[in-house]
Amino acid sequence: MTDALLTATDLHLSFGASPALAGASVEVAPGEVLALLGPSGSGKSTLLHCLAGILRPDVGEVRYRGSRLDDLSDERRSALRRSDFGFVFQFGSLVPELSAVDNVALPLRLAGDRRTPARSRAREWLERLEVADVADKRPGEMSGGQGQRVAVARALVGGPRVVFADEPTGALDSFNGELVMDLLVGAARVQGSSVVLVTHESRVAAYADREVVLRDGRSDARVHA
Amino acid sequence: MSVTHTLLGLIEVQPRHGYDLKRAYDTRFGQDRPLKAGQVYATLGRLERDGFVAVAATGREGGPDRTTYAVTAQGVTDLDRWFSQPEGPGAYLQPELFAKVVLALQSGRDAGAVLDAQRAEHLTTMRALQAAKDGVDLDRVLSLDFALFHLDADLRWLEHTAARLSRLAREIS
Numbered sequence: 421m422t423d424a425l426l427t428a429t430d431l432h433l434s435f436g437a438s439p440a441l442a443g444a445s446v447e448v449a450p451g452e453v454l455a456l457l458g459p460s461g462s463g464k465s466t467l468l469h470c471l472a473g474i475l476r477p478d479v480g481e482v483r484y485r486g487s488r489l490d491d492l493s494d495e496r497r498s499a500l501r502r503s504d505f506g507f508v509f510q511f512g513s514l515v516p517e518l519s520a521v522d523n524v525a526l527p528l529r530l531a532g533d534r535r536t537p538a539r540s541r542a543r544e545w546l547e548r549l550e551v552a553d554v555a556d557k558r559p560g561e562m563s564g565g566q567g568q569r570v571a572v573a574r575a576l577v578g579g580p581r582v583v584f585a586d587e588p589t590g591a592l593d594s595f596n597g598e599l600v601m602d603l604l605v606g607a608a609r610v611q612g613s614s615v616v617l618v619t620h621e622s623r624v625a626a627y628a629d630r631e632v633v634l635r636d637g638r639s640d641a642r643v644h645a
Numbered sequence: 646m647s648v649t650h651t652l653l654g655l656i657e658v659q660p661r662h663g664y665d666l667k668r669a670y671d672t673r674f675g676q677d678r679p680l681k682a683g684q685v686y687a688t689l690g691r692l693e694r695d696g697f698v699a700v701a702a703t704g705r706e707g708g709p710d711r712t713t714y715a716v717t718a719q720g721v722t723d724l725d726r727w728f729s730q731p732e733g734p735g736a737y738l739q740p741e742l743f744a745k746v747v748l749a750l751q752s753g754r755d756a757g758a759v760l761d762a763q764r765a766e767h768l769t770t771m772r773a774l775q776a777a778k779d780g781v782d783l784d785r786v787l788s789l790d791f792a793l794f795h796l797d798a799d800l801r802w803l804e805h806t807a808a809r810l811s812r813l814a815r816e817i818s
Contacts (some may be wrong), residue, residue, distance in 0.1 A: 424659075459804060459807075459808050594702040620800070621797075622767070622768065622771060622796070622797045622798045622806075623771070623773075623775075623793055623794070625768060626771035626772050626774070626775040627772075627775060627791065628766060628772075631765075631768055633761065633764065635807075
């Protein structure tokens with residue numbers, strides 16, 4: 421892949437004595453939806469966190485738009501995450517004290533937008549994700565499916581180049597899971613965002629253009645228990 | 646399920662005569678549908694005619710005459726092709742895939758590669774089914790979902806097996 425937006429090359433990362441990544445490499449093209457597949461403990465979430473600049477690998481490099489990401493200071497990586505990346509996690513990605521509209525407006529407010537236009541844009545995204553009716557509710561007052569759609573709206577509202585989604589349907593039933601994936605992938609494709617999707621569910625991976633399978637922290641080897 | 650390739654795979658693991666071959670097949674793969682003896686001997690005849698097996702020995706061993714067959718180089722080549730070719734995802738995939746995994750382990754081939762090729766094949770089909778759901782009526786969506794859920798079940802079995810290949814290899818060796 422010559423026009424990769426994001427690349428990880430031969431990443432190694434250990435937590436104490438436990439290797440989480442032991443030679444993981446991946447490339448993400450602009451606008452591509454990529455699934456990271458693998459059993460529990462295979463390192464797929466750790467790889468996603470390295471790609472997103474949340475974790476630094478012990479060995480190997482991560483490049484975003486051609487420049488090293490893993491070399492940047494914590495502050496610069498945080499700023500990059502706010503400006504260029506969006507995130508959807510399995511649990512707890514919404515701020516419990518804020519309403520849905522304020523949760524979605526949060527990335528815009530952190531980027532310096534004023535409150536009224538930020539909330540207005542947030543409401544547009546809640547409508548696109550078919551959860552406008554919970555705009556003034558807090559996360560504790562929503563169903564799991566509604567909460568994940570609000571989280572998707574928050575991930576996409578700033579027009580990120582890459583959305584990182586870690587088991588975004590893991591806590592949902594199949595119907596709500598499909599709804600969330602339809603909306604996440606559909607909206608990302610409309611605005612040209614790439615999506616890096618961690619999942620152990622094949623039906624979720626089927627939304628992706630391509631999959632990379634991890635096993636025992638490696639993306640290119642089969643090591644079986 | 647390709648009974649022919651499964652029998653050929655069993656002969657590759659070790660030379661066998663017809664009765665031994667039927668017993669090995671029924672024990673490992675035919676609990677629900679044991680082979681008829683006539684099918685085993687007819688298949689052996691075709692495999693010999695096509696050059697995939699050859700007579701290795703004949704003898705009586707205190708019972709009726711028995712002809713023992715061994716795989717030929719041409720038979721090994723045919724098996725290589727069978728192992729490397731993923732199955733077209735369908736309703737009765739699992740028995741053939743199961744046979745491939747077991748025989749790959751027994752013959753020293755890379756069973757993980759068999760599973761990886763199958764996963765890629767399944768996901769290709771699932772992506773096409775997923776894409777076909779765009780903009781069609783609900784009854785068509787539900788029909789596509791039916792296929793997707795069945796393929797998903799195949800893949801869950803496949804991942805379950807992939808995580809246990811070493812143990813499976815020990816148990817069947």
